[in-house]
Amino acid sequence: xxxxxxxxxxxxxxxxxxxxxxxxxxxxxxxxxxxxxxxxxxxxxxxxxxxxxxxxxxxxxxxxxxxxxxxxxxxxxxxxxxxxxxxxxxxxxxxxxxxxxxxxxxxxxxxxxxxxxxxxxxxxxxxxxxxxxxxxxxxxxxxxxxxxxxxxxxxxxxxxxxxxxxxxxxxxxxxxxxxxxxxxxxxxxxxxxxxxxxxxxxxxxxxxxxxxxxxxxxxxxxxxxxxxxxxxxxxxxxxxxxxxxxxxxxxxxxxxxxxxxxxxxxxxxxxxxxxxxxxxxxxxxxxxxxxxxxxxxxxxxxxxxxxxxxxxxxxxxxxxxxxxxxxxxxxxxxxxxxxxxxxxxxxxxxxxxxxxxxxxxxxxxxxxxxxxxxxxxxxxxxxxxxxxxxxxxxxxxxxxxxxxxxxxxxxxxxxxxxxxx
Amino acid sequence: xxxxxxxxxxxxxxxxxxxxxxxxxxxxxxxxxxxxxxxxxxxxxxxxxxxxxxxxxxxxxxxxxxxxxxxxxxxxxxxxxxxxxxxxxxxxxxxxxxxxxxxxxxxxxxxxxxxxxxxxxxxxxxxxxxxxxxxxxxxxxxxxxxxxxxxxxxxxxxxxxxxxxxxxxx
Numbered sequence: 001x002x003x004x005x006x007x008x009x010x011x012x013x014x015x016x017x018x019x020x021x022x023x024x025x026x027x028x029x030x031x032x033x034x035x036x037x038x039x040x041x042x043x044x045x046x047x048x049x050x051x052x053x054x055x056x057x058x059x060x061x062x063x064x065x066x067x068x069x070x071x072x073x074x075x076x077x078x079x080x081x082x083x084x085x086x087x088x089x090x091x092x093x094x095x096x097x098x099x100x101x102x103x104x105x106x107x108x109x110x111x112x113x114x115x116x117x118x119x120x121x122x123x124x125x126x127x128x129x130x131x132x133x134x135x136x137x138x139x140x141x142x143x144x145x146x147x148x149x150x151x152x153x154x155x156x157x158x159x160x161x162x163x164x165x166x167x168x169x170x171x172x173x174x175x176x177x178x179x180x181x182x183x184x185x186x187x188x189x190x191x192x193x194x195x196x197x198x199x200x201x202x203x204x205x206x207x208x209x210x211x212x213x214x215x216x217x218x219x220x221x222x223x224x225x226x227x228x229x230x231x232x233x234x235x236x237x238x239x240x241x242x243x244x245x246x247x248x249x250x251x252x253x254x255x256x257x258x259x260x261x262x263x264x265x266x267x268x269x270x271x272x273x274x275x276x277x278x279x280x281x282x283x284x285x286x287x288x289x290x291x292x293x294x295x296x297x298x299x300x301x302x303x304x305x306x307x308x309x310x311x312x313x314x315x316x317x318x319x320x321x322x323x324x325x326x327x328x329x330x331x332x333x334x335x336x337x338x339x340x341x342x343x344x345x346x347x348x349x350x351x352x353x354x355x356x357x358x359x360x361x362x363x364x365x366x367x368x369x370x371x372x373x374x375x376x377x378x379x380x381x382x383x384x385x386x387x388x389x390x391x392x393x394x395x396x397x398x399x400x401x402x403x404x405x406x407x408x409x410x411x412x413x414x415x416x417x418x419x420x421x
Numbered sequence: 422x423x424x425x426x427x428x429x430x431x432x433x434x435x436x437x438x439x440x441x442x443x444x445x446x447x448x449x450x451x452x453x454x455x456x457x458x459x460x461x462x463x464x465x466x467x468x469x470x471x472x473x474x475x476x477x478x479x480x481x482x483x484x485x486x487x488x489x490x491x492x493x494x495x496x497x498x499x500x501x502x503x504x505x506x507x508x509x510x511x512x513x514x515x516x517x518x519x520x521x522x523x524x525x526x527x528x529x530x531x532x533x534x535x536x537x538x539x540x541x542x543x544x545x546x547x548x549x550x551x552x553x554x555x556x557x558x559x560x561x562x563x564x565x566x567x568x569x570x571x572x573x574x575x576x577x578x579x580x581x582x583x584x585x586x587x588x589x590x591x
Contacts, residue, residue: 021486065452065456067452067455067456068452069448069451069452070448071448071449071452098522101518101522102518105518112478122430123429123430123431124428124429124430125429125430125431125435125436125439126430128436128439128443129439131443132439132442132443134470135442135446137470138466138467138469138470139466141469141470142465142466142469145465145469146465148522148523149525152523152525152526152530152531153525153531153534153535153538154525154530154531154534156461156465157458157461157462157464157465158456158457158458158461158462161452161453161456161457161458161459161462162453162458162461162462162465165449165452165453165456165462166449166462166466168445168446168448168449169445169446169449169450171445172441172442172443172445172446172449173442173446175438175442176438176439176442179438180435180438202504220489223489223492223504223506223507224506224507224510228507232507232510232511232514235511235515236514236515236518239515239519239553239557240518240519240522243519243553258546258549258552258553259519259522259523259526259546259549259550261526261535261538261539262539264539264541264545266540266541274539275538275539275540276538276539277537277538278536278537278538278539278540280537281536281537281538391540
């Protein structure tokens with residue numbers, strides 16, 4: 001459905017078409033940005049859905065969106081293998097999302113004249129289409145802002161319902177937009193060869209043929225070539241990526257993640273990795289975690305274990321990541337008692353779900369049966385060969401392969417094991 | 422079918438797709454109404470829709486036109502000038518994007534929560550942004566000087582011309 005109303009002189013709307021001056025704005029640039037987003041947005045949506053599923057929200061205690069209704073139809077038991085799965089999906093979701101921000105802004109720039117097209121609609125079909133733009137334009141800005149502000153710890157709105165339900169409203173508008181515009185995009189991309197455009201410098205930059213709304217009827221002289229625009233947008237995306245992605249990729253790159261929240265680590269030695277929630281902020285004191293600390297296991301039997309009791313049990317060591325919803329992660333070597341061993345100690349021979357309680361007094365988590373049974377799901381007592389520091393959860397914390405960071409509860413006090421039915 | 426095209430403006434698939442889209446969005450609205458803080462969510466969505474289009478846009482369009490116009494004035498003076506406008510645009514845009522994305526960290530708006538989560542303060546982010554911006558401007562300036570010098574060497578008696586014909590940013 002191509003727009004064939006090319007009447008540049010007859011605009012009576014709030015912004016007439018000759019006010020738009022850019023000589024490079026046109027269907028080709030729009031389509032290049034559109035193609036990038038056509039690939040990137042579905043990846044964002046799917047990794048986002050996965051991120052919600054990873055919370056195992058069908059276990060009521062773990063559901064940040066209890067009202068999810070039909071939007072929860074896709075939910076499934078979150079996997080425990082491979083152990084790096086959540087780290088991958090959430091790292092992609094956040095870091096790709098950040099890197100796409102310049103592309104989204106460029107796309108919005110490139111279609112701005114269409115916002116002011118006059119008359120606002122010429123048919124009911126066109127009116128409905130323009131209304132759906134509310135969902136895609138408002139939605140993408142809403143998703144980007146709620147996501148980014150959340151990872152910056154600055155939430156003007158409730159993050160979990162806003163970001164999750166907003167994603168559905170946005171993707172509905174996105175699906176319509178792709179359906180309506182896909183043909184136009186392919187047509188525009190075919191009109192110019194990409195390699196030719198990459199060789200076209202400023203002196204050879206010419207406006208595209210007049211179309212139904214994007215190309216300026218009276219453009220200024222070009223000040224930047226199309227390849228210059230692509231380099232600018234790509235360069236901005238790359239810069240954002242280089243300054244943030246290191247805090248999940250780790251290694252030497254973490255030092256460059258200057259706008260990440262977790263590129264710095266306290267302590268030296270074994271506990272030198274990023275903290276998420278300090279002991280002070282959680283209200284944990286040394287007296288709560290001293291020699292009188294006991295881990296209470298509840299099941300068919302009640303068992304009370306001191307830290308020495310736990311250290312005397314058969315210990316397993318595993319390399320497991322802590323991966324947070326904010327997008328950062330860190331992989332460390334944990335040593336502790338497998339949860340399935342603790343379950344059997346409490347008399348649950350065929351363990352079902354487990355409820356974790358912490359000295360914090362909040363943040364209770366329910367683990368699924370699969371998570372309890374996984375051989376690498378540990379009650380960790382040590383990290384990298386040394387005792388956990390207080391900030392990292394001393395005397396004991398849970399670590400579960402591929403679970404979101406909040407499910408790796410620190411400062412454990414009690415576990416309630418259920419028999420599976 | 423023809424009736425639909427004449428009175429609606431497109432085919433049945435178009436109508437169906439749009440109705441499905443609005444149905445999903447309406448359902449999302451009902452889910453939000455059940456969540457705490459729903460007023461804030463609707464308000465924020467409206468803000469997102471309005472602010473970028475009606476406030477941000479005119480501001481930076483004006484700024485960019487000023488920039489381009491001032492370069493045109495320079496060229497009129499017949500100095501041997503490589504167009505410098507993109508050497509200002511690029512670092513400004515990248516630096517402004519970083520500022521726009523990370524302003525809560527840079528301006529320490531979430532300091533209390535940040536300290537509680539990480540054990541560090543947000544004081545480092547302003548410095549990070551200034552250092553990164555400095556590097557961006559220095560790199561852009563360095564490339565400009567290099568291109569100006571190369572342009573001068575190739576055609577030392579050509580004034581007001583363009584030595585290097587194109588602007589690819591870094």
